[in-house]
Amino acid sequence: MTSPIKNDVTLTQPRQVEQLYAGVDTQDGAGVKLTRVLTHQLQHRLDPYLMLDNFKSDDPDDYIAGFPNHPHRGFETVTYMITGRMRHKDSAGNEGLLENGGVQWMTAAKGVIHSELPEQEDGEMEGFQLWLNLPAKDKMNDPWYKDFQDDDLPKFVTENGTQVTVIAGESNGVEGAVTREVTEPTYLDIHLPAGANFSHKIPANHNAFVFVYRGSASIEGKQVPVKNMAILKNDPNADGIILEAGSEDTKVILVTGRPLNEPIVQYGPFVMNSQQEIIQAVTDFQEGRFGEGAQ
Numbered sequence: 001m002t003s004p005i006k007n008d009v010t011l012t013q014p015r016q017v018e019q020l021y022a023g024v025d026t027q028d029g030a031g032v033k034l035t036r037v038l039t040h041q042l043q044h045r046l047d048p049y050l051m052l053d054n055f056k057s058d059d060p061d062d063y064i065a066g067f068p069n070h071p072h073r074g075f076e077t078v079t080y081m082i083t084g085r086m087r088h089k090d091s092a093g094n095e096g097l098l099e100n101g102g103v104q105w106m107t108a109a110k111g112v113i114h115s116e117l118p119e120q121e122d123g124e125m126e127g128f129q130l131w132l133n134l135p136a137k138d139k140m141n142d143p144w145y146k147d148f149q150d151d152d153l154p155k156f157v158t159e160n161g162t163q164v165t166v167i168a169g170e171s172n173g174v175e176g177a178v179t180r181e182v183t184e185p186t187y188l189d190i191h192l193p194a195g196a197n198f199s200h201k202i203p204a205n206h207n208a209f210v211f212v213y214r215g216s217a218s219i220e221g222k223q224v225p226v227k228n229m230a231i232l233k234n235d236p237n238a239d240g241i242i243l244e245a246g247s248e249d250t251k252v253i254l255v256t257g258r259p260l261n262e263p264i265v266q267y268g269p270f271v272m273n274s275q276q277e278i279i280q281a282v283t284d285f286q287e288g289r290f291g292e293g294a295q
Contacts, residue, residue, distance in 0.1 A: 007160070056124070079104040081100065103167055138182070162198045163191040197243060202240045210232065212228055215250030
């Protein structure tokens with residue numbers, strides 16, 4: 001990590017919190033316990049994002065079965081492994097080991113079958129999976145995959161000791177590991193010392209949310225407790241966010257993106273723009289057009 005930088009972002013009207021969500025405890029894959037933070041009901045409000053899951057457990061029974069072969073079409077998955085080891089294999093021939101601090105970015109596009117299976121038998125596993133929608137014009141492109149180890153991800157530290165990992169987008173002049181032209185995603189992992197603050201510019205036309213996974217944060221006077229998502233209010237005059245840590249060290253993810261404003265039709269792991277396209281996705285999968293599963 002380079003020498004500290006000044007977080008001299010000047011905001012004239014920081015965003016306020018519109019609403020807090022605590023998420024829903026559920027299971028996915030072969031019984032992996034997780035909290036669904038961004039649920040189906042919020043897809044239009046947080047367009048272009050479709051889902052956010054948070055998994056955290058030191059009980060192997062909660063995660064050991066993993067996510068065996070399953071299909072996707074029409075969107076991107078971004079898996080951020082804070083602690084743990086999980087192997088990805090897919091029908092396009094990609095394979096990668098996701099380890100502490102690493103990110104796996106997969107563009108399912110026209111269709112992929114993949115598996116995500118733990119490569120650990122004990123200890124803690126913690127991380128996030130975010131689903132990012134694709135514009136209609138890109139949904140039937142070829143799949144794409146890349147994994148980034150912790151050292152591959154751009155990071156910076158501010159003068160007050162705040163540490164920021166830039167998974168996607170840009171912050172304080174630091175370009176992220178991934179950029180996307182249409183949805184313009186920004187995905188930051190921000191670690192604030194107790195009492196510290198951090199400012200970040202957000203385009204007025206972007207949807208944005210914060211999820212606190214350690215400690216607690218304050219946004220324009222609104223307290224955001226641990227394991228809560230704060231949806232940031234859309235305001236044509238707002239130009240960013242000021243995060244303040246509470247009385248203990250705080251860790252949050254900040255996610256922003258430009259809405260597609262296109263129809264969202266979802267059937268399980270398929271997200272398209274019409275019911276007809278969903279029927280076609282199911283047919284293509286059943287007839288083997290997604291390729292062979294990850295062996």
